[in-house]
Amino acid sequence: MKEIIIRSLSGLLYVALLIFCLQFEHLLIALFFIFGLVSLNEFKKLIRFKGYIPYIIFTIIYGAFGYWHTILNTGLGLNEAIKILLVVSIFINLFLIQDLFSFKRIPLFFSKRYLLTTFYLSSAFVFLVLIANYFSNYNSNILLGCFILVWSNDTFAFLVGKNFGKQKLFEKISPKKTVEGFIGGLFFSCIISYFIAKFTETLGSTNWLILSVIISVFGTFGDLIESKFKRQAKVKDSGTIMPGHGGLLDRLDSIIFAAPFIYLFLRIIRYVS
Numbered sequence: 001m002k003e004i005i006i007r008s009l010s011g012l013l014y015v016a017l018l019i020f021c022l023q024f025e026h027l028l029i030a031l032f033f034i035f036g037l038v039s040l041n042e043f044k045k046l047i048r049f050k051g052y053i054p055y056i057i058f059t060i061i062y063g064a065f066g067y068w069h070t071i072l073n074t075g076l077g078l079n080e081a082i083k084i085l086l087v088v089s090i091f092i093n094l095f096l097i098q099d100l101f102s103f104k105r106i107p108l109f110f111s112k113r114y115l116l117t118t119f120y121l122s123s124a125f126v127f128l129v130l131i132a133n134y135f136s137n138y139n140s141n142i143l144l145g146c147f148i149l150v151w152s153n154d155t156f157a158f159l160v161g162k163n164f165g166k167q168k169l170f171e172k173i174s175p176k177k178t179v180e181g182f183i184g185g186l187f188f189s190c191i192i193s194y195f196i197a198k199f200t201e202t203l204g205s206t207n208w209l210i211l212s213v214i215i216s217v218f219g220t221f222g223d224l225i226e227s228k229f230k231r232q233a234k235v236k237d238s239g240t241i242m243p244g245h246g247g248l249l250d251r252l253d254s255i256i257f258a259a260p261f262i263y264l265f266l267r268i269i270r271y272v273s
Contacts, residue, residue: 007244022140054117160184222257
């Protein structure tokens with residue numbers, strides 16, 4: 001009982017802090033900077049990567065994209081830089097999906113560690129901020145909707161999987177995940193996307209429906225990939241910062257992996273609309 005209470009309070013504090021900071025652009029930028037540093041620290045331990053260079057790279061990338069106009073006093077070149085970061089990040093994530101299916105262990109040679117800390121993890125926090133600035137001025141409703149879809153998918157995947165799950169989704173990496181749970185999470189996320197579209201008045205219901213599928217699919221991949229990193233490191237959780245939940249990376253792995261794909265979809269619908 002005590003463990004359930006601690007887990008619930010820890011989760012509520014995390015959600016409340018995130019929702020509060022979402023209301024203010026600079027608070028959100030500061031929060032994601034702290035989240036990024038903590039997640040990077042946890043991830044470096046998982047892949048046994050020592051040194052401070054990844055922190056420096058993250059600070060430079062995050063600061064540059066977050067304050068491009070302030071630093072350079074112009075928006076010239078920002079769009080091109082975002083495109084380059086987006087393309088590289090998506091390719092790195094696609095290679096991670098390939099590693100999930102192709103290798104018993106994800107290869108972690110020296111240069112790949114830099115690619116992962118930069119384009120799998122650090123860039124994800126940049127895209128989270130960019131999603132909140134989708135309308136060219138700060139509007140947190142799309143990002144909040146994405147987080148709600150992540151939480152909905154995780155919650156209903158767990159509930160459906162626990163009560164009805166029989167066929168394992170990826171047993172060697174995450175024995176508790178089931179195909180039924182994945183379908184249940186996807187189904188309820190699609191339903192909830194309608195209400196997000198109705199109450200946020202940001203994107204149409206069709207676009208939110210597609211986003212729910214993107215988040216469910218790539219969020220699940222993100223969860224599985226982090227589980228494989230933890231299995232290789234022979235640890236249960238990425239950290240201990242959130243009592244009852246583990247590390248911050250354990251809570252953010254889905255949205256981190258999905259973020260570049262979410263942002264890509266938002267760019268596509270902007271150009272075709």
